[in-house]
Amino acid sequence: MQRQDDLAKITCVVDDHVLAALNAALQTLEIPEVYLQRAKQVMLVDHARFLGLHTYTTPEENRAALCRFYVPRQFQTGVMRQITEALDLYLPGRGSIYAKEVTLLRRTPLEFNTKLLTELCGEAKPEPTNYDVLACIVQRGAAAAIAAAILEMGLSVPLISFAAGMGGRDRMGLLRITVPVDKEIMYFLAPRHDAELLKGIIERKARLDLPGHGFLYQYHVNALAVNLRVRRGNRTSAATMEQIITALDQLRGSSEWRRLGVTPVKKEIKEIKEYGKEAFSNFSLIIDEGLLTPYVQTALRSGAGGATRMPLIFQSYAKKKDENALASGSKEVCDLVVPQMVSEMLAQNIKDTDFFTRPEAGMIEITSVHGTITYTGKDRVRGQFGGRNLFALLRKTKN
Amino acid sequence: MSKIIQAVEDPEKAPPEKRRRIPLRQIVSLITSYASGKIGAQIKAVAFVVVYLFLAQTFVLRMPIQHALSVALGVGATVIGLAFFLEGLFLGIMPLGEQCGLRLPQKTGIWGVAVFAIVIGVTATIAEPAINFLKIQGSAVNAWDAPLLYLLLNRGANWLVYAIAAGVGLSVLLGMFRFIYGWAFKPAVYLVMPLLLLLGVFFEYSPLLRPVANLAWDTGGVTTGPVTVPLIIALGLGVSRIAGAKKVGASGLGVVTLASALPVLAVFILAFALGPKVPDVASAQEFFSAQPEIRAKAEYVAGSPQALVELAAAARQKGVISPREYNNYFPAAADTAVAPLETAPVNSRIIAALKSSLGTVLPLAVVLILTIWLVVREKIRETDITVLGIVFTITGMFLFTLGMERGISELGAQAGAALPHAYAETTQEATLVRADDSAVFTAATPRGPRQYIWIQQNKSLPQAVPFEPLNYDPRTGIYRYIPVAQAVFAEWGPTVGIIVVLIFVYILGFGATLAEPSLAALGATVEDLTTGTYKKSTLIFMVALGVGAGMSVGFARILFDLPLAWILVASYIPALLLTMISAEDFAAIAWDSAGVTTGPVTVPLVIAAGLSIGRESGITGGAFGIVAAASVFPILAVLISGILNQNNARKSITSEVVL
Numbered sequence A: 001m002q003r004q005d006d007l008a009k010i011t012c013v014v015d016d017h018v019l020a021a022l023n024a025a026l027q028t029l030e031i032p033e034v035y036l037q038r039a040k041q042v043m044l045v046d047h048a049r050f051l052g053l054h055t056y057t058t059p060e061e062n063r064a065a066l067c068r069f070y071v072p073r074q075f076q077t078g079v080m081r082q083i084t085e086a087l088d089l090y091l092p093g094r095g096s097i098y099a100k101e102v103t104l105l106r107r108t109p110l111e112f113n114t115k116l117l118t119e120l121c122g123e124a125k126p127e128p129t130n131y132d133v134l135a136c137i138v139q140r141g142a143a144a145a146i147a148a149a150i151l152e153m154g155l156s157v158p159l160i161s162f163a164a165g166m167g168g169r170d171r172m173g174l175l176r177i178t179v180p181v182d183k184e185i186m187y188f189l190a191p192r193h194d195a196e197l198l199k200g201i202i203e204r205k206a207r208l209d210l211p212g213h214g215f216l217y218q219y220h221v222n223a224l225a226v227n228l229r230v231r232r233g234n235r236t237s238a239a240t241m242e243q244i245i246t247a248l249d250q251l252r253g254s255s256e257w258r259r260l261g262v263t264p265v266k267k268e269i270k271e272i273k274e275y276g277k278e279a280f281s282n283f284s285l286i287i288d289e290g291l292l293t294p295y296v297q298t299a300l301r302s303g304a305g306g307a308t309r310m311p312l313i314f315q316s317y318a319k320k321k322d323e324n325a326l327a328s329g330s331k332e333v334c335d336l337v338v339p340q341m342v343s344e345m346l347a348q349n350i351k352d353t354d355f356f357t358r359p360e361a362g363m364i365e366i367t368s369v370h371g372t373i374t375y376t377g378k379d380r381v382r383g384q385f386g387g388r389n390l391f392a393l394l395r396k397t398k399n
Numbered sequence B: 001m002s003k004i005i006q007a008v009e010d011p012e013k014a015p016p017e018k019r020r021r022i023p024l025r026q027i028v029s030l031i032t033s034y035a036s037g038k039i040g041a042q043i044k045a046v047a048f049v050v051v052y053l054f055l056a057q058t059f060v061l062r063m064p065i066q067h068a069l070s071v072a073l074g075v076g077a078t079v080i081g082l083a084f085f086l087e088g089l090f091l092g093i094m095p096l097g098e099q100c101g102l103r104l105p106q107k108t109g110i111w112g113v114a115v116f117a118i119v120i121g122v123t124a125t126i127a128e129p130a131i132n133f134l135k136i137q138g139s140a141v142n143a144w145d146a147p148l149l150y151l152l153l154n155r156g157a158n159w160l161v162y163a164i165a166a167g168v169g170l171s172v173l174l175g176m177f178r179f180i181y182g183w184a185f186k187p188a189v190y191l192v193m194p195l196l197l198l199l200g201v202f203f204e205y206s207p208l209l210r211p212v213a214n215l216a217w218d219t220g221g222v223t224t225g226p227v228t229v230p231l232i233i234a235l236g237l238g239v240s241r242i243a244g245a246k247k248v249g250a251s252g253l254g255v256v257t258l259a260s261a262l263p264v265l266a267v268f269i270l271a272f273a274l275g276p277k278v279p280d281v282a283s284a285q286e287f288f289s290a291q292p293e294i295r296a297k298a299e300y301v302a303g304s305p306q307a308l309v310e311l312a313a314a315a316r317q318k319g320v321i322s323p324r325e326y327n328n329y330f331p332a333a334a335d336t337a338v339a340p341l342e343t344a345p346v347n348s349r350i351i352a353a354l355k356s357s358l359g360t361v362l363p364l365a366v367v368l369i370l371t372i373w374l375v376v377r378e379k380i381r382e383t384d385i386t387v388l389g390i391v392f393t394i395t396g397m398f399l400f401t402l403g404m405e406r407g408i409s410e411l412g413a414q415a416g417a418a419l420p421h422a423y424a425e426t427t428q429e430a431t432l433v434r435a436d437d438s439a440v441f442t443a444a445t446p447r448g449p450r451q452y453i454w455i456q457q458n459k460s461l462p463q464a465v466p467f468e469p470l471n472y473d474p475r476t477g478i479y480r481y482i483p484v485a486q487a488v489f490a491e492w493g494p495t496v497g498i499i500v501v502l503i504f505v506y507i508l509g510f511g512a513t514l515a516e517p518s519l520a521a522l523g524a525t526v527e528d529l530t531t532g533t534y535k536k537s538t539l540i541f542m543v544a545l546g547v548g549a550g551m552s553v554g555f556a557r558i559l560f561d562l563p564l565a566w567i568l569v570a571s572y573i574p575a576l577l578l579t580m581i582s583a584e585d586f587a588a589i590a591w592d593s594a595g596v597t598t599g600p601v602t603v604p605l606v607i608a609a610g611l612s613i614g615r616e617s618g619i620t621g622g623a624f625g626i627v628a629a630a631s632v633f634p635i636l637a638v639l640i641s642g643i644l645n646q647n648n649a650r651k652s653i654t655s656e657v658v659l
Helices: A016-028 A072-088 A114-120 A144-155 A173-178 A193-205 A240-252 A291-300 A340-351 A390-399 B002-009 B023-061 B068-127 B131-136 B149-154 B157-181 B186-204 B209-224 B228-243 B255-277 B292-302 B306-320 B323-329 B344-374 B382-404 B408-422 B494-514 B517-529 B536-560 B564-581 B583-599 B602-617 B626-651
Strands: A002-015 A034-049 A054-070 A096-105 A131-139 A159-166 A182-191 A215-225 A272-274 A280-288 A307-315 A330-339 A363-369 A371-375 B432-433 B440-445 B448-455 B463-468 B478-481
Touching: A002 A016, A002 A072, A002 B068, A016 A054, A016 A072, A016 A114, A016 B626, A034 A144, A034 A330, A034 B002, A054 A096, A054 A114, A054 B408, A072 A096, A072 A215, A096 A182, A096 B209, A096 B517, A131 A193, A144 A193, A144 B583, A159 A291, A159 B292, A173 B023, A173 B382, A182 A307, A182 B463, A193 A215, A193 A280, A193 B023, A193 B432, A215 A280, A215 A363, A215 B323, A280 A291, A280 A340, A291 A307, A291 A330, A291 B344, A330 A340, A340 A363, B023 B408, B023 B494, B068 B157, B068 B228, B068 B255, B068 B344, B068 B382, B068 B408, B068 B517, B149 B157, B149 B209, B149 B255, B149 B292, B157 B228, B186 B209, B186 B255, B186 B517, B186 B583, B209 B564, B209 B626, B228 B255, B228 B517, B228 B583, B255 B583, B292 B583, B306 B323, B323 B448, B344 B382, B382 B408, B408 B494, B448 B478, B463 B564, B494 B536, B494 B602, B536 B564, B536 B583, B536 B602, B536 B626, B564 B583, B564 B626, B583 B626, B602 B626
Parallel strands: none
Antiparallel strands: A002 A054, A002 A096, A034 A054, A034 A159, A034 A307, A096 A215, A096 A363, A131 A182, A131 A215, A159 A182, A159 A307, A215 A371, A272 A371, A280 A330, A280 A363, A307 A330, B432 B478, B440 B448, B448 B463
């Protein structure tokens, strides 16, 4: 197993109509491994009927793709700039791009055409993080209401993807068919200073204070282009609303001015245990579709409390194909958020299986997580991060 | 603390995860809420068509519901059956198909996939119960009116099934190759559909081939049944995912389209091959004539000289040929008795439904399981749930088949039989009454003077009814009274009645489609593929609108005896044009929806109503063509909705300025 610590994960969220341009850009950069996740972007559409006498607003869902790939950290800014220009991501509605430091555990290290990357993008010191991504996992069908609330406030353009839950359900025998496995995962990209407010709204709207209602985690990223198009409709002005908002944000130095009548949410909900001060890691196990289950079970036995799996489409744009690169274009990713102190142990336990040695070897991506919210009631036997024993472990470490 | 760390540090040594102990009350609560959710969804799906049929028959066609209790029980069984069946598909059959699709190309390469595709296509078709409905329609066909069609639906029924199976097998094979090699979907449609339309038009102008063309078009819709479609979709999804993101045709859909189109081609080819061996369309007298050449061909159609004699005996009984003609044509034949049709007892119906369910699901499940075990050499994922899924599918299909027969099909048959009431006078059973010449009188009517006769039935009051001189025997003084029921809409003329019938079948088609299980499976897949941007409910609604329109056109074809080929040409050409401007994935969704529309809920209803109207209108060749028409209009509806969706989506990345 090889460990690569010097990489950055670039995530590019694009509207489906821009996907072809993204493929072309990635091909130019000869990115060796690209993982595409199907998703949808939500925005509000203003309608006007009867000569503008009757106006109303409806949410509109558009197909989008969440594309993740890895580059050496020194090329992070250059690659993002190159893609932003190729895709015109500065235009509203087309998409967002952001990067995050990442550690990869693989059988063989990822190889890049560094000469080409230097030539096209140039090396640069990575920019500091300026945005936060909030990922919230809820039951299938619950995302629309939360997305609408966030859109109404103009805080972020939600990206929603379908996922499946794993964890407690698997210990119920045949009765597990009665527990719905379908989930929705929402991603919100918002400025750091808006993240707390956003978190509070999601917490309340998703009722994360109740058992089984969902899970939220947050991580810092460096964003270069952010889609601000929260609504569309016929406009009669020369500048778009997004342009005006961006200009005012820059003038005011924050987006505080947008919050008309909104006060920050106070932490009054007792049941919510937030381990924001603890350090967490997000483990993403990526392997051919259909092979994931035993490794996730190993991870769950090693301390993870729950997992979320999503299908991915794999594509390689490297001219020289890696011999170990998997033949299948169909992958699955399973995200598990665990305390950092058990992450090494978890990695070791998975390494002890044939995860890295089997012909269709998998890959683990580890990123840091800066805050999590979920219900962890006292009567719960196993908590989100490994049950009672792990909470005891955390408390002892704290003391 | 060290204990704790040890406990989690070594997962191999850690005790296996214990099954969570759930209290009985919680188990009951979990199962209740799960079952009520699933059954509730099916009640919603079925409610529209049941309530509609009940209201239409009672209040519009003014006929009472017969066997109401049995119908109600049947509807209940259908609802529970559909819930079991769909859940079984999602838990058992579809995951098995997807696992095969995902792992087989990697393990065996392209040739393994090819063999598997053919095997699964052929098995699925042979196991498909909907093919039996074609044979039921065949019972209305006369050998002399449509000899080739008669041959294919009776003695040659197996050849027909094998031809269709070959078509489906080839479709699945081409579909899988399309995903692996990234072939686009649209060219396949541009290539196959015009060819089929050309052949259809050619067949339309041959009296011998024309009825077979109608059958061929219907096979396309019928072959892709409730088990085949979800399985093919799951298999396609699996294989297409292997192909990855860059491949053009990698949406996973489109195989059902081919599986609907190539069987049509296969039946056309079979008809070409058998055409020279059967006599031309002729009168019954010519068909049964002793001329050696015709006799040899007629015997080929019937199957044997003895079968031809039986056919002639049946024709004699119907009054198509006279006893003298019969004796002339078959002087050596004894007076062959025709076995009366017997209604199967309830027990044997239950056994037949069970056999049909096992025969449909088990062969496919066994092929899939054996492929995973022996070829892919892997364990079946979540074996317990998969087995439960297969059991659910079989149970569901059994209850559903039984329930459909006693419930919705029965309602449909009653309404179908009553349909001609809407626009035509219908004669009822004759009664013999005693009368004499003095009872006949002439009365002035708006249409001029008409003769009436006073009759008295049982103890009722005497009534004057229109007098038909031919029905009166002055020697015995007995008048044969044939009551004629006026058309329900007689006051507004026959056109209004026909329009009412077309509206009736439109709503019937719409309602039946809402309950189609394979459409529900396709809808769920499409919603998943588009991450919910194209909702299952939207797809089902659009398809239902299309099926309604198609059924109205199909019935109009029967009522006005219009040529099917030209109707199909007129509807497929706009579909092909819309396909050109549609996105690849929406085109695949639209064309696939054509194959899934006509399933086990719609087909029996269509046949019940179609046969009744066909009989009334004196159309030869049964009610063929309705399924074909009902398959093409959903394509148009979904394509239009897809194009609107696409245009809307494009606006999300463009600026809209109105200055």
